[in-house]
Amino acid sequence: MATSENIHEISSTGAFVRQKNRFDTPFGNQEGELPVEAGRYRILWAKICPWAHRAIIARELLGLKNVFSVGTASPIRTEKGWDFSLNEEGVDPVLKIGYLTEIYAETDPKYMGRATVPTVVDIIERKVVNNDYFHLTNYLETAFQPFHKKGAPDLYPEALREEIDAFNDVLFHEVNNGVYKAGFAHSQKVYEEAYDILFNRLDSLEKRLANQRYLFGNQLTDADIRFYVTLVRFDVAYYSVFRTNRNRIIDFPNIWNYAKDLYQTKGFGDTTDFESIKKGYQLGDPSTNPLQILAKGPDVSIWNEPHDRGRFS
Missing domain, CATH: 3.40.30.10 (Glutaredoxin)
Structure with missing residues (x-):
């Protein structure tokens, strides 16, 4: 941060x-x-x-x-x-x-x-x-x-490491750090460039998740962890605070169902604190929010609603 x-x-x-x-x-x-x-x-x-x-x-x-x-x-x-x-x-x-x-x-x-x-x-x-x-x-x-505990998932399988590393590198520059590039841009041109790169990549990932449960088929990997932490902060913080407002995550059908699937998986949702996320981004810089007013929304109970990813099981 x-x-x-x-x-x-x-x-x-x-x-x-x-x-x-x-x-x-x-x-x-x-x-x-x-x-x-x-x-x-x-x-x-x-x-x-x-x-x-x-x-x-x-x-x-x-x-x-x-x-x-x-x-x-x-x-x-x-x-x-x-x-x-x-x-x-x-x-x-x-x-x-x-x-x-x-x-x-x-x-x-x-x-x-x-x-x-x-x-x-x-x-x-x-x-x-x-x-x-x-x-x-x-x-x-x-x-x-x-x-590792017995039965722990292989999040970084050796046969996929080169491919996961390459994917994670793009994900970092265009999405994970891409929201920050837009949010902290000091010129309109730089902001719009970051904004377009971010949403072009999200459009691509929306298509990728149309035919598979996770980013690498039906196997949960390190890449899913890295994508999730941006998704879970997007609608409650980045959309408004960083002006990444072309779409909310809930507006991407495949990404949204994928995000709910992860959130409802032990280790993801139970380590996610929406209130802390909102406070950190909205109240952490008094120069951008001098009255220190915390937004009431959005409704985060929807993260517990059913998802459709079971169709890939």
Whole structure:
């Protein structure tokens, strides 16, 4: 999640250019990689954030609750960054920090970028070890496979990895981050370009989902997690706040039924907090909503209505 305060992420043409991840050491068993251990790491997240949400969904689907503990920040980011005001005494109960920036400063006092979620902290060494949201779910799906629950889905099947990676790259640039490119554009031209790319891709995905249950046939994969976290935020936030208003997700028959199918699957809907999403996007930047009025709608009970995806079973 980002706000208009991130002026350093705006290019000379007025386009939003997301900062790169500072802590990107992979998890694994090779020299120089982060050790794969249960109970050593804590994922810090905020329920508003799509990048963090997808790691939490993967954690749930794969049965890694006892492997990674979780710390939850407030959905409304302050001038000092993400805070832990939702917790007793206003601090993360394990790390005893009030703001995410504190553990970044402890890890690297020279770090000048944003402290982002998700952040993986090594509890033993008390330092940030990974904030690479683009690859984090893949690490959970592969490096931590020895800890997966019995019967866990294969979200990143080896035979499809190259294809999933290529798809995820397009999905990120045109949809996941595409809504931000539209929402944070500093010129009409850049906004309209991002807007058109976003909806052209959604039109394409609407056709793709006409004949299969998930993005890769009838098998739930990592790509579905990444698409879902944007879909679930679209109508309640992006449509109005980011001016991505050609269509709502409920206006795409196949995508909408697909989204409801995922929402009603354990690990998806039960980790989705619409109220936090609305608050984070609508109240997180006072310059765009100075009266801090929270929109009453839309009705989110419709996410529990029947879907038609069972026809592919």
